[in-house]
Amino acid sequence: MKEMRGIRSTELPEDFWIPIPLDTNNITSLSPYLVPQDHLGSRALFYSLSAFMFFLFVAGTAINTLTIACTVLYKKLRSHLNYILLNLAVANLLVASVGSFTCFYCFAFRYMILGPLGCKIEGFTATVGGMVSLWSLAVVAFERWLVICKPLGSFIFKPSHAAACCAMTWVFALFAAVPPLVGWSRYIPEGMQCSCGPDWYTTNNKYNNESYVMFLFCFCFSVPFCTIIFCYSQLLRMLKSAVKAQEESASTQKAEREVSRMVVIMVLGFLVCWMPYASFALWVINNRGHPFDLRLATIPSCLSKASTVYNPLIYIFLNKQFCECLRKMLGLSAGEDEESSMSQSVTEVSKVGHS
Template identity: 45%
Template sequence: MHVPANATPTAPPLEKNGTPGPFDGPQWPYQAPRSTYVAVAVLMGMVVVLASFVNGLVILVSLRYRKLRSPLNYILLNLAVADLLVTFFGSTVSFSNNINGYFILGRTVCEFEGFMVSLTGIVGLWSLAILAFERYIVICKPMGDFRFQQRHAVIGCGFTWVWSLIWTMPPLFGWSSYVPEGLRTSCGPNWYTGGSNNNSYIMMLFVTCFVMPLSVIIFSYSSLLVTLRAVAAQQKESETTQRAEREVTRMVIAMVLAFLVCWLPYTTFALVVAIDKDIVIQPTLASMPSYFSKTATVYNPIIYVFMNRQFRNCMLTTVCCGRNPFSSDEDSTTSGAASKTEVTSVSSGGGGKVSPA
């Protein structure tokens, strides 16, 4: 169709309150100043670059080095894949939308983005829980001489995807929905609209995909700390044991705090709004938990992977073209044997042993 050169551009359709719809035109200054959208775009751009690099590096070294294919590292690889998918389907779309000020890709892509970010985000959450449970089984030995093997890791990784699918598919079929949220430049589960349909889904999602994995993480790491402290108490004269106990304690605190800082604001906002629809939350404030949760794709690999000596050495060797500048040749060749903290079960009549990572 020919459009005259002097034709006046058609204005985007307006909602009842006189603002453009989330798919129709820029949301500034109706939802927030343009500077807010620019700031969020900058944040998402940084997340895209950093998360793509670190998670891509994890996947690359996992494929390159056979010695990294241990049960524990299968779970770390699953976490990296989930984080990379969150970056691709969530952070990149959010970056593009915030530059333009609205969801430029349309309603269908909005629903798909909400589904994919929820799916891969929950896979990441449950990967952290499976990782914590694996550490509990290996170190605390609640099942005696049970060995966590490759098939158990594969089953654990498969569980994260199946469980996530179970709880992220319903909005595509009518139990709640995926809608623009906050600044209206990203999409997620509908915790804005009232009604038992949405409220029941948000409550179930809160329990099955936040409370449950968090409970597994807290239980596993609490048991791990109790075991390590018992071993350290039996070996008070050993500086190595005491140092290992302190290092693991710091790592556990960092892991739990990172989980809470990343996901607690988002789940709290969703739960509060689902319960009290009369509460008024500014769009910028309502968006921050969602965008902040996407930053987990950057610090997840830093906490869970870079603290693993095997991964760290292989990454440095890869980045530095064949040589790790921060370790000797002997350390590089023996890093596999010292890549994790090992603790024998603590019994009433025997001692324990801790070897530092």
């Protein structure tokens, strides 16, 4: 693959920025809105990414649609925690049905065939859905901390509080997604030019891209991440104290192991989803002029969209009560005994929290 160099946005039309081969003179002939970007990779690579995005579109849409339908169908799932998980599913569905489908379609043609307007729509919806998903993960951690560790004593986290937290995630998401539409940064093709996101490539002072990237990193990544780390560390600390006080209790020991495993999975899922994107964007704005492979720049976008599949698996399908309802909805489990046992079941984590 030919060496690439970054071209400042002032050297190209306002709508886009692309990296070009060093020996290419006709810059406008490589517009990601007009022609296939075959100078960035082989057709096999484009088609492979298209197939991957199609898988994310189908799997993400199916899993999150089932999640929403199951929650609507069964009243017993309408708890404060499941409200937040439902919010997460709605955000994932938005990203899967719009973002992943758009990328699948454009990778199949090997360029942003939907044009500047389609780029802005895809970038905006993916940013909104991604930010809602990210903040929902933080809210889940916060809710677990309040319910199990009880830092506020007798305070009860009610469904109305969960609904307010869900509304907050959408407000924060709009704070993050609207600025590129009104001049603070902008949505342009990224990576292999078949998906769109905020402009973290260029140095054009007109858009203040550096300040926008720092805003995303500090407010939309660091704050949720610190919230998750703090809440889950407090949860583990409380469980270890309970285990120490009840060393003879096998159920308490089992609860600590299960929750420890879940915390590790949840934190790793968060990092896999968002750390590559945040790290790569920060590296680019702090290393202006350094060449980088556009194929590598595509990886963070793919990982963030893949969260529409693995987030439900972590946060929803490991929920025993939800899984029972889902199996019943699909006709895989309809026994009265199962429903009765499900309604009476209480997780070991909650037991430890109450103790």
